[in-house]
Amino acid sequence: MAESVVNPDGTPEGEATRRDFIHIAAGAAAVGAGVMAAWPLINSMNPAADTLALSTVEFDTSKVAGGQQIVITWQGKPVFIRNRTAAELQRINAEANVGSPPEADSARVKAGHEATLVVLGNCTHLGCIPTFGTGDYGGWFCPCHGSHYDASGRIRKGPAPLNLIVPDYEYTAGSTIRIG
């Protein structure tokens, strides 16, 4: 029936466009209804309010012994908190801007807390957790695909595209940090 362009009431052909408007409007409203119905369904898959509410974590960095790291979870992900030795600091500061993107170690820590490095513990390649204190640069080595990070978490060798990510955090009191 779609081919039928006959106007049985004898109106000129051109007027059909105007009368089509009502069908187009109804069809458009149907499409709009579908989109509006789909949105809450799609949005329901976003993080729920209780998930978002747990998005901050506090930690006292003085608990980390020199040369060690502690792994805590934040938003379900591992966070490395590493207390670096003087030797490690000396080594990474000797190479100013390296990694991807090239960064100085000072840009990856908070002033006054230079020994403490806080990075997300997922390799920036495909998300594995690099092992502590191994690899060619004395930082971390990711066993999955062989990425080497230095003690500042900067990528030095291997397939990972980026340095280990420094999350948003701040020192709230003394040595205590709040991530998120």
Next chain:
Amino acid sequence: MSLSLRKIAVAALAIAAISSPAFAAGEAKHPRSAGFSFEGPLGTFDQTQLQRGYKVYREVCSACHSMDLLSFRTLGERGGPFYDPSAPSAAENRFVRAIAAEAQIADIDTETGEPIMRPGIAADRFPSPWPNRTAGAAANGGAYPPDLSVMAKARKDGSNYIYSLLSGYVDPPVGLRVGAGQYYNPYMMGDMTPFWDGDPDKVPYGGFIAMPPVLSDGQVTYDDGTEATVDQMAKDVAAFITWASDPRAVERKQTGMGVLAFLAIFGGLTYASYRRIWKNVAH
């Protein structure tokens, strides 16, 4: 056509009527209407009333009744008692943080693994007054004080029911045998026939409740200067529990108005389209 639609509406109403529960031989008194601001399709909560209601819950009810499903942050969400539009999120709402910090939350020390108590944060749920259900029942003569998280949805005409029950304690009628640890309330569900010595055709309304009349005039000092009568406190806490039972109720009704408006326009367009398409068909 309009006739058939009317029939459908009538059928739906009849069905809705059927779904209302039946009462046993003894009946509870119908709750009194408190005239709440949130009733009706456009009704919204009175935020100061919710704040007063929270105070009554916190200072009176929470000694025995848990609200397991409530989180402190929910108090600061849009429409909640402590919603503050200037706060970036409910978790950072200063009232919520202060209220949460007052509470002591059972937790595990992350280093030693020992059980500890720590101040609450916005993400925490309201702590229960009882370590477990059995302890709550044992401390209350065997009757566990029910959780209030969804109480307004768990009773017929819940908001008015809570208000009526709390403000409706009366002396038991002469001829009613009230057992130890029980109180008579005409709005409580139950059947008084076995305990009634009077006229069998005039069995009193209501039932026995293990909760004593807890509210007394002036028990709570309201921050906004409202006089804390029993009636006022019952009304306020009923409003708070109603909000807590369905924190999205106002958002739901407002969304509903928009949806109905859209459907009305959509329906009008479709009807016009329908009339045009069928214009030349006798049917």
Next chain:
Amino acid sequence: MSGHESTYVPKTGVEKWLDTRLPIVRFGADYLALPTPKNLNYWYTFGAILSICLVVQIVTGIFLAMHYQPNTEMAFASVERIMRDVNGGWLIRYVHQTGASMFFIAVYIHMLRGLYYGSYKAPREMIWILGCLIFFLMIATAFLGYVLPWGQMSYWGAEVITNLIGAIPLIGEPVLIWLRGGPAIDNATLNRFFSLHYLLPFVIFGVVVLHLWALHTAGQNNPVGILIPKERVAKDTVPFHPYYTVKDGFALILFLILFSIFVFFMPHALGHPDNYIPANPLVTPPHIVPEWYLLPFYAILRAIPDKFGGVVAMFAAIGVLFVLPWLDTSKVRSMRYRPTAKIFYAIFVVNAFVLGWCGAMLPDAPVVPGMPSFTLFDGELNSYLWLTRLSTLYYFAFFLVILPYLGLKEVPLKIPASISEPVLKGPDAMTAAAPAAPEKKG
């Protein structure tokens, strides 16, 4: 209209390529062009409405299942979490919950329409039987779904209904334990109910496909109830699209308005408040009632004093629908032309409401309080028990006695020779004489 010729002509190269390999566009085009009797009234729009109901339930259910926890410790709280913390979760949950009721409102109207217009009679028996199967699966799915929120009514409804199985002699007890996965309703039961509640809607979807296939094979019935002869197809039918897509669409919007009123303004009106009390295996609610749509069958269950007899009666109440095509002996399809059957039909509809009402009442409660009564066998005559029994009796008598007998005795009115005839007698006779020419669609 049955076996109508395909009028689809593939135009583009892609369409031609596809048409010889997977003629899916042809299938859709033929579906839309299906010649449909032009006298279908609004009662006939519930088929389309029901298919939307099924899609709504499946889609909202899939998203709810992403957040629901089928564990006795967490189920109740997880449903509340959906309504409090999940983005838009309250909407999805209330649509799903209310949707079950709306689904049943629509299916009951759809079934009563089929009953009135004789849509179960030859050659449409398979459509009707498949429809009954869908209805049965819907009941099962609704029951399973009602258990999932793990409220008091969920738990005790599951307890009472699974106990029905225990009424079967000999094998009842072991089957009951097998069904529950333990001596009582517990986590094992909840898990399997969740699994089956997710599965059955897809089974329903499959049967719906068969239902439509049978419908398109036998052709649509219509309010006049006569088959449309080949030579009258052009005069008495219109293509499904745009005529019935727009009509069904309009009816659907009206239905959605009713749906929305419940979802947004009275989401708890169709449910029972006790289901917001978490399940407690130690305390039974004072009055266990199923959701409204199962009340008539619940009433029939309670009408029989014997436990096993009650179960048999309840299943027979659904089972009798399956054999309806062979119970109704009348050659006339539409009750429009059956004046006596029409009266019994009206009583049947009222009786169905009475049964539902009885299902919600305590059996011993008096129907008319204060009216003098006497004891008949095991109960007061002025009680819901006896009203339920009378109602149950009529329910079965309608199918087993009235319809078979009436078909042999009743003198039907004169049936029009074509579906256009009743229309032509009306004021629109002049316009109807012209061949149907739809407007150019948008």
